[in-house]
Amino acid sequence: MAQGRFVAYYRVSTARQGRSGLGLEAQQAAVRSYLNGGSWSLVAEVVEVESGKRNDRPKLAEALKLCRLHGATLIIAKLDRLARNVAFVSALMESGVEFTAVDFPQANRLTVHILAAVAEHEAQMISARTKAALQAAKARGVKMGRRPGEGGVLTDEGRAKSVAVRQAKAKDRAGLLSDVLAEIQASGVTSASGIAAALNAQGIPTARGGQWQAVQVQRVLAKA
Numbered sequence: 001m002a003q004g005r006f007v008a009y010y011r012v013s014t015a016r017q018g019r020s021g022l023g024l025e026a027q028q029a030a031v032r033s034y035l036n037g038g039s040w041s042l043v044a045e046v047v048e049v050e051s052g053k054r055n056d057r058p059k060l061a062e063a064l065k066l067c068r069l070h071g072a073t074l075i076i077a078k079l080d081r082l083a084r085n086v087a088f089v090s091a092l093m094e095s096g097v098e099f100t101a102v103d104f105p106q107a108n109r110l111t112v113h114i115l116a117a118v119a120e121h122e123a124q125m126i127s128a129r130t131k132a133a134l135q136a137a138k139a140r141g142v143k144m145g146r147r148p149g150e151g152g153v154l155t156d157e158g159r160a161k162s163v164a165v166r167q168a169k170a171k172d173r174a175g176l177l178s179d180v181l182a183e184i185q186a187s188g189v190t191s192a193s194g195i196a197a198a199l200n201a202q203g204i205p206t207a208r209g210g211q212w213q214a215v216q217v218q219r220v221l222a223k224a
Contacts, residue, residue, distance in 0.1 A: 002040040005072035006100075009063040011048045024179065027077035034075070034102040043070045047179065049204050058203050067097045074099035079107070089113065177220060180204060192217040 010027045024047065035042065044066050048059035067074050079101040089112060092099070101107055184198045196212035206212055 002035045002038040004039075005041050005043050005070050006035065006075045007043050007063050007066045007070070007072045008045040008075050009048070009060060010045065010077070011050060011057075011060075013050060030077040030102045031075055034100075034105070043072050049177075049180065064092075064095055064097050073097075076101050078103045079112070177204075181220070192221070195221075 008028070008031050010024055010031075012024050012027075028045070044063070046059050046063040046066070048057055050057050050059070063074055066072065074097050076099065093112070101112075180199070180202070181195065184195050187198075189195055189198055192214035195217045196214050199212045199217070204212075206216055
């Protein structure tokens with residue numbers, strides 16, 4: 001049974017959420033299921049929308065600060081939610097904050113290092129296989145990165161798949177933003193310019209990776 005105080009850290013990224021099958025709601029459900037029973041308190045839940053390849057995560061820093069402030073344990077749903085980078089995991093462990101991964105609660109410092117190393121190796125192997133496949137395709141004469149009218153050929157089936165992929169990404173992005181927008185509006189910020197400033201302050205980029213403007217917020221709210 002869980003004992004003591006906890007700060008939950010959830011990380012989601014547009015690129016990985018669909019492939020991993022572990023979105024925000026699934027992470028929250030996993031944490032709550034783990035904490036079910038015992039004498040515990042959930043001090044805070046911190047959500048970060050960020051790529052797992054980056055180590056400068058302001059929301060994780062906030063979660064660690066809360067842990068130190070309340071003498072709490074950082075709890076995550078899945079170990080790879082932290083990072084696929086050994087150096088990053090080492091830095092986290094050196095922060096002095098205890099943490100628990102729901103999918104591997106018995107992990108100690110040694111096993112965490114090993115698992116992080118394995119995850120990093122897998123990421124490197126996937127990247128290497130992707131590059132090799134692209135090089136093999138180029139060797140066969142396949143033209144890469146061409147737009148219609150620039151030498152490439154896009155069939156009706158290809159167009160349909162491209163549209164479906166874009167729509168899926170847009171839907172996924174909207175789902176990721178909905179909770180964040182609701183929190184901002186609940187805090188009393190309702191103007192498009194105010195919401196844009198809040199999103200930028202939290203380090204949440206637009207779909208293209210830029211800064212938010214009022215007009216972009218209006219479009220997102222209209223779709224929602």
